[in-house]
Amino acid sequence: MQTNFTYPPMPLGVDEKIIRPSAAFKTEVFKVLGTIIFFILTYFTLVGLALGFAAVCIAIAVLLVFTITKFFTIMIGLGLAGLGLMVVIFMIKFIFSRHKTDRSGLIEVTEKDQPTLFAFIRQVTRETQTPFPKRIYLSGDVNASVFYNSGFWSMFLPVRKNLQIGLGLVNSVNISEFKAILAHEFGHFSQRSMKLGSYIYNVNQVLYNLLYDNKGFERALSNWGSASGFFSIFAHLTVGVINIIQFILQKVFLLVNKSYSRLSQQMEFHADAVAAYVTGSQHLVTSLYRIEAADVCFNQLLDHYKNWEDDNLMPDNLYPQHQVVMHQLGRQLNNPVEHHFLQINAQTTSLFHQSRLVVKNQWASHPSTEDRIVHLNSLNIHSETIQEPAWSLFKDAEKLQQQMTVKMFEEVVVAWSPVVLDLTAFRDKITKEEQDYSFDAAYKGFYDSRDITIFSTTEQAQQALQEVNAPNKLEDFLTEEACRLPAQVSSWQRDVEVLQKIANGKSGIKNLDFDGKKYRAKEVENILSELTRDVSEAQQKLKQLDIQLFQFFYRQALTQGKAEQLKSLYQQLFEAMKDTEGDEKFYESIILVLHPLFTQTLALEAAAVLLDELANREKNLKKRIIKFLENSTTQDHLTEKQLVKLKVYAQAEDPIYLEGETVNEHAVSYLMEMAKVFINLSTEKAFKVKKHLLHTQLTLLNTSQLKPEY
Incomplete structure (x- = not known):
């Protein structure tokens, strides 16, 4: 099928050496091979030990039953046999698990559907010297990727790879960039090391099943244990043995995936080199x-x-x-x-x-x-760059x-x-x-995504009157350095949190760069001390700027008889900020109670305790919502739908979270929904108070005070 399309030219005279796998690439391939072999040896060693353990348990059980034939010994014998068999079943249960790939969010396209796209892709595969994709799928997001069916046989037989193209990505790039992205993906097509990905995928399927996908096994173990007090003892022993096996496998899981992560990074660099080779x-x-x-x-x-x-x-x-x-x-x-x-x-x-x-x-x-x-x-x-949108390659x-x-x-x-x-x-x-x-553009983002520092408006108003030769333009305060300060403080605070984790030895990180210099993890205390001091100094500068800006606007307000109004607006903001801070802590307390319910398999008694605590939290939530609704000023910040939703919830009867032995999931979800509505409205109220304050401040200025002179 003949198609005409714009195609970015391939750079001329580029040395092919750049697309050869590097020494680092080859080293990581051998390391990954080593970890896969190590996993296989470890797994089959554990299976062998499990079979041996089961054989010993069954032998002891048979000997016990035939030597002393009593109800007591028969139950112990059955328990021992069950212990051995359960451990073996645990080790091989992944064989019976099924994982179906969900492609419901994808649209497969054919050459008949998209002839120009296919012709374009075929030309890229020629230049990258890679096979054409088996199938081409479109997704909705900003992404492109290569994937293939990672079944058992993919570890041994050649498998053609599929290409997935996100329409969000197509929406964001020109044809030259689109070619570069496809060439990067086809760079992966050329990597024989991708077959290692199939091995790693299957290894991870086994490890995930043994470490985390245990609900069915836990249910069977629980049923066995609850059948008899005798069996309950052996069910607990089974859990103990399995915990030891899982501890060993977790170490193997970390080793395999850490090694493959390093190889994956080298594969990305190589695919980038392929893309640069054919597109620039x-x-x-x-x-x-x-x-x-x-x-x-x-x-x-x-x-x-x-x-x-x-x-x-x-x-x-x-x-x-x-x-x-x-x-x-x-x-x-x-x-x-x-x-x-x-x-x-x-x-x-x-x-x-x-x-x-x-x-x-x-x-x-x-x-x-x-x-x-x-x-x-x-x-x-x-x-050469071709600026034509990538959409031009798509029919309809x-x-x-x-x-x-x-x-x-x-x-x-x-x-x-x-x-x-x-x-x-x-x-x-x-x-x-x-x-x-x-907020108004005149503030240059200085007040965005942060709280204004709380201070005494009375004290700072008095101080404002004593200032001599104070700047009289907003621009004099909102310098480029000043406007960078809030983001700087926020970023440095995140750095402090990371350094604290490293200092506590909980991160596993051994090396880091700080201000362009390399450090070992054991040197982190000195860096942490320096950065904590810098954060404190930056926060102090930010506080001073907040105060100086209040004083600046206060002086303008005095000349217009609006000084008390300005002070009142600041006080309203500080009160709203405190209310929101309290609401956020309360919301976090609800999440803390809910977390175990969603992430753990709990005994009925433990779940009942948490649900009782949740009921207490809900009563508190309703009180806060009622107080929220009683405030006429607060209601100004609500839409009609929000107002109705809150009133219905506040007037509803207290729900029953535990009905017999069943958790009322609808009641829990409803509480979660209303807690989110409440915290969002609390945050929105504080934002609107702040926006009103900042807008009012600008009305106090004349044009010359808003714009810099040139």
Whole structure:
């Protein structure tokens, strides 16, 4: 089938050496092979010991029963035999487990459906010298990946790999970048070491089954133990033996996966080299930067619809709306949109990553984006850029986008008759939300995502009157350095938390980089002391800026007779902040009670104790909601639907969480839902009080005080 399409040229004169597996790559392959062999030896040793243990138990049981034939000895004999058999069953139970791959969220496409896409992909496979994918699937997200059926026979027979392309990714890149991404994936096609992935997959299936997928086995063990007091003793002994086996297997699990993680990182570097070889370095670099932002925006888009679920909304087409969210991010970052695409670079990402700490994640299957970009830039391969959107390769692109949108919102479509939101309505809606849930641009983000420091407004008002030669423009306070300070404090605080875990020896991390220098974990105390001091100093600077800005606005308010109004607004904010802090702690206490119910298999008595505590928490929640509703000011922050929902809950009878021996899951879910509604409203109330305060402050200024002079 003849198709015409734009195809980015392959760079000329590039040395093929760059796509040969490195020495580090080969080393990691041998290490992974070693860990797989070690697992096989360990597993069969444990199976042999389990069989030997079972044989001894059965032999003792037979000897006991035939030597002393009494009810007591017969029960002990049966218990011993059961102990041995249960251990053997535990070791081989993974053979009977079944795992079905869920592809319900994917759309398979054929060459008949998408001739241009297939022709494009075929050309990329020729250049990368890799086989054409067995199947091509489309997903809705911002991603691309290679996968294959990792069944038992895939460890021994050649298996053709499948290609998965996320339409969110297609929505975010041009043709040159799309080619680079596909070439990266086909770089994996060329790696014979990917077969090791099949071995690791099957090893992990066995280990996961033995370590974590034990509900059926635990149920059988419980039934056996409850059949008789005699059997109960042996059921407990079985648990003890299995705990020893699991302890050994957990160590093997860590060893196998840590080794494979290191190989996976080398495989990523090699696949990047393949992509650079056939497309040039810069196209994969720009796509890596933009894909991170595109993924964030795609998740924000889905979050919008999750937040609007009470309004029963769904998009007519996700992908134009995804672009709107990306362009919105561009405006917020003052980043240009060129050729319909948001331009992201290292300077942009540095705004979000102000950490002074670099810790290599020993479990990461991919290198960091920064490391990949350094590697790609070192290859320094240039080629022409084709700015045409990747969508131009897809036949009936809009129809395909709508089809994927319906698939992603299938549950909504089936359960309800949703209201479909078109692009214009969506843009209007999020523009209004952006206005409602952001602060005035004049503050340059200084007050975003943080609390204003609480201080005495009376004391600082008096201090404001004593200031001589104080700045009289907002710009004088909100310097570039000052506006970076909140994000800096937040990032450094996260660094402190990481360092504390390393200092406590709970992280398993042995080396780290701090401020560009390498340190060992045993040296972390000195770094922690230095960083804690720096955080404290930065917080003090932030507090001083908050106070100085209050004093600045207070002086403006005095000249207009609005000083007391400003002080009152600050007091309202501080009270709302304290209320929200208390509400958040209360919400966390509910989560703490619920956590064991969702994550552990509890005895009835233990579950009853937790559910009693949950009932007490619910009474407290209702009291807080009633107090919330009695406040006329608070009600101004509620929509009609929110008000009705809270009133219905507050007036409802207290639920029964334990009905006989069954947990009332509906009651627990309802409590969880209302706790979330309450904490969201509490947070929103504090935000709106803060927004009103900040907006009121700006009304006190004249134009010359808002804008800098040039």
